[in-house]
Amino acid sequence: MNRTANRSEGRPPAFSYREVRKGFLRRRPIGTTLSCDEIPLERLAERYGTPLYVYSASAIRERMDSFEHAFRKVPHTICYSVKANSNLGILQLLAGIGCGFDVVSGGELERVLRVDRRAAKRVVFSGVGKTSEEMQAALKAGVMLFNVESESELWRLAECAARTREKARIALRVNPDVPANTHPYISTGLQQHKFGIPLSKARKLYAQASGTKYLRIAGVSVHIGSQITDVQPFALTMERVAELVRVLQDDGHRIQYVDAGGGLGIDYQDPSPQEFARPAAEYAAALLRPLRGLKVHLLLEPGRSIVGPAGALLTRVLYRKTNGPKQFLVVDAAMNDLVRPSLYDAYHEIVPARLDVNSARHETVDVVGPICESGDFFARGRELPVVNEGELLAILDAGAYGMVLASNYNTRPRPAEVLVDGKSVKVIRRRETMDDLLRLETRLS
Numbered sequence: 001m002n003r004t005a006n007r008s009e010g011r012p013p014a015f016s017y018r019e020v021r022k023g024f025l026r027r028r029p030i031g032t033t034l035s036c037d038e039i040p041l042e043r044l045a046e047r048y049g050t051p052l053y054v055y056s057a058s059a060i061r062e063r064m065d066s067f068e069h070a071f072r073k074v075p076h077t078i079c080y081s082v083k084a085n086s087n088l089g090i091l092q093l094l095a096g097i098g099c100g101f102d103v104v105s106g107g108e109l110e111r112v113l114r115v116d117r118r119a120a121k122r123v124v125f126s127g128v129g130k131t132s133e134e135m136q137a138a139l140k141a142g143v144m145l146f147n148v149e150s151e152s153e154l155w156r157l158a159e160c161a162a163r164t165r166e167k168a169r170i171a172l173r174v175n176p177d178v179p180a181n182t183h184p185y186i187s188t189g190l191q192q193h194k195f196g197i198p199l200s201k202a203r204k205l206y207a208q209a210s211g212t213k214y215l216r217i218a219g220v221s222v223h224i225g226s227q228i229t230d231v232q233p234f235a236l237t238m239e240r241v242a243e244l245v246r247v248l249q250d251d252g253h254r255i256q257y258v259d260a261g262g263g264l265g266i267d268y269q270d271p272s273p274q275e276f277a278r279p280a281a282e283y284a285a286a287l288l289r290p291l292r293g294l295k296v297h298l299l300l301e302p303g304r305s306i307v308g309p310a311g312a313l314l315t316r317v318l319y320r321k322t323n324g325p326k327q328f329l330v331v332d333a334a335m336n337d338l339v340r341p342s343l344y345d346a347y348h349e350i351v352p353a354r355l356d357v358n359s360a361r362h363e364t365v366d367v368v369g370p371i372c373e374s375g376d377f378f379a380r381g382r383e384l385p386v387v388n389e390g391e392l393l394a395i396l397d398a399g400a401y402g403m404v405l406a407s408n409y410n411t412r413p414r415p416a417e418v419l420v421d422g423k424s425v426k427v428i429r430r431r432e433t434m435d436d437l438l439r440l441e442t443r444l445s
């Protein structure tokens with residue numbers, strides 16, 4: 001009940017409970033419904049169907065503002081990490097407020113270019129396996145920075161740059177060997193991971209790169225993982241990066257950029273209302289202290305912390321089901337729509353879209369999808385207000401690594417996505433149809 005109460009104070013302007021009134025002068029309260037900005041989620045579900053991703057534009061803007069504010073004292077560019085949520089509508093919203101982008105594939109670069117060609121000069125290109133084609137596309141677009149992850153990639157990029165006669169501005173992504181205390185699948189800053197170049201090797205590689213006609217050394221880059229809620233690993237990483245920057249500057253390299261990567265986590269368990277300003281400030285302090293005295297332009301690549309809490313996945317209860325001692329809610333969303341619980345055993349808060357007199361009654365349930373795998377769940381042993389078949393649930397904090405990881409497993413069309421901005425609603429991706437799913441396949445004759 002605490003969580004629900006928490007939520008009713010809301011995390012304005014995104015998802016909060018509002019009282020709905022009816023009748024003459026709206027005197028008669030008929031219940032309390034969860035809304036995204038000004039729009040009741042129930043109305044969105046009726047109009048666009050379920051499962052449905054709903055995002056709040058104002059929540060995204062607010063989080064960007066908090067980030068900007070936290071770093072206001074230093075020259076910086078926020079390069080939103082496209083992989084967290086790559087919908088064109090979201091990218092357009094961010095491009096419109098001057099945001100840069102971090103892309104990890106030619107496909108993500110293409111999305112940014114389609115939204116705003118001029119945003120290329122605020123794009124950093126990361127990733128361990130860039131192909132020649134992707135490099136050439138990025139060179140042609142004129143991206144701000146390549147984050148190079150290996151010696152082989154460096155020489156490949158030099159070749160591509162020579163061929164296109166475009167100078168490639170580079171940073172080496174170094175591996176600081178710092179543990180990030182997050183899920184092992186999304187921890188990237190240890191020597192055992194495939195990411196980055198060991199700090200000890202970086203200096204020599206910078207020296208080699210500096211002798212190449214089409215490579216221009218521009219910075220040092222790092223990214224230690226995702227969903228990191230303790231700022232200490234960020235501070236330790238920046239200490240190591242700052243040390244390297246000093247060494248490189250002494251060697252005569254011009255280090256214009258320090259790219260601190262992304263990874264700032266969000267509180268999925270117990271999100272407190274309006275509380276992004278403080279973690280953003282703590283994060284900024286941890287990054288900035290070690291960089292003091294260095295004349296560099298800071299690049300930041302947040303993904304989850306910008307869009308995560310700004311999105312929810314709406315789903316309806318199809319069936320209530322009891323197996324022995326266990327109570328299940330079978331809902332119409334599944335692991336193909338939101339895989340985080342199955343993949344990372346991730347926690348997502350789940351709340352009913354409507355609170356009524358029954359909401360005081362709680363029960364312990366597993367919330368599961370229709371897919372033929374026991375791993376298809378959103379919550380296990382979760383205490384929830386009692387909800388009936390046909391009622392609407394909101395799976396919160398689903399704005400990052402939700403839709404981007406969705407699949408068509410079990411031949412399930414992927415959900416629609418809508419962006420709410422105050423009183424306006426825009427469908428930013430329509431629901432897939434069966435024809436969409438089958439279009440690329442051919443029968444034998």
Ligand SMILES: *Cc1c(COP(=O)(O)O)cnc(C)c1O
Pocket residue numbers: 081083084102104126127223225226227261262263264301302303304305400
């Ligand atoms: C995934 C990724 C990010 C974004 O991480 P978040 O945890 O979503 O902030 C930033 N930079 C790189 C290189 C990444 O791979």
